[in-house]
Amino acid sequence: MAERYASGEKLEEQVDNAVDRINDFVQIVQRDLQFAVDDATGKTIVKVFDSQTEELIRQLPPDELLAIAEHLAEVRGLLLKEQA
Template sequence: MNIQSTAASLPPQANLVVVSPAARDVKTAGETRTTDPTLTLLPVQPPDRTQLEAATQSVRDFVKPINDNLEFSVDGDSGQLVVKIIDSATKEVIRQVPSQEMLAIAKALDSIKGLFVKQSA
């Protein structure tokens, strides 16, 4: 079994993208400078639901001929991409990322955030 890291292919978690990934900050005595003067941070808009569904479908179509044990979907409540590893014999979910528990926690936190905003407004 060949397992490769997927960290490089994951979308950025912050709302900024570094245009020049080769740039590094150099710290010297009392100053910080960037070695690449073309370093620019651009704001990233999160994809809307239709873009996420289209991207999920294209990944699903690409992976299906290679490995039918992977399932890609979008959670209905949170809009998060969900990846499931399924046992081909029993059709049982072996692993899900993010887990059902994390999706439930995110939903609960989102509803609490909504209550907090309503109370303070």
């Protein structure tokens, strides 16, 4: 016997409705994700683009943070070199 919930819907119907709402949201948002690895730091970069305009919306981590990480790696390398 199928279990019913407060709204009177079966669990399967609720799941189907939730999936439909998620798919609708993804279509409305229209975003593409791009994953890459920064050559200088080895850090993973995630870029979010608008799929219609191909405009970069957000990058994680930002370029500024990647530049700081690269600089710290260089300083660390120099310190280790001096200690040797």
